[in-house]
Amino acid sequence: MGANFLIDGQCGGCRFHTYPYEAQIPILIDGKYETRHLTSNDDVWLVIDLLIKETEQTNTEGRSFNIAESVMAQLPFFACKNIMLDKESQQDIARFMYSKQFNISPYSGSYGEQPKKWVEKSFLLNNLIERQKAKAMKHG
Numbered sequence: 001m002g003a004n005f006l007i008d009g010q011c012g013g014c015r016f017h018t019y020p021y022e023a024q025i026p027i028l029i030d031g032k033y034e035t036r037h038l039t040s041n042d043d044v045w046l047v048i049d050l051l052i053k054e055t056e057q058t059n060t061e062g063r064s065f066n067i068a069e070s071v072m073a074q075l076p077f078f079a080c081k082n083i084m085l086d087k088e089s090q091q092d093i094a095r096f097m098y099s100k101q102f103n104i105s106p107y108s109g110s111y112g113e114q115p116k117k118w119v120e121k122s123f124l125l126n127n128l129i130e131r132q133k134a135k136a137m138k139h140g
């Protein structure tokens with residue numbers, strides 16, 4: 001199974017299509033929105049990580065935003081949506097689906113020993129998958 005069902009089609013070209021680029025990231029840091037020089041998918045995942053943390057923080061203050069929805073809503077402001085479709089992400093998604101299906105840990109070791117980037121990604125993917133399921137149920 002690919003990630004295609006997570007995203008409505010591939011991007012045919014946008015201002016964040018090729019690295020490097022500058023983008024104002026949608027997170028308030030010290031009272032302002034900083035412009036970042038982004039050079040790779042890793043840089044984008046760092047911003048996604050910040051967004052996840054910010055949304056979690058907001059939720060501890062009594063709100064209940066869906067984290068994946070928040071991230072996906074902000075993504076077009078600083079990244080090409082193809083980041084979710086790149087080869088590495090596809091492999092992670094395949095691994096994620098497999099480990100979920102067979103209820104095994106994708107990497108050896110306890111949850112705390114999983115690679116940090118993987119933990120973030122699978123967390124986001126899980127949210128996206130649940131969101132897609134909910135959508136599919138709604139539309140019959």
Ligand SMILES: [Zn+2]
Nearest residue numbers: 011014017080
């Ligand atoms: Zn693009």
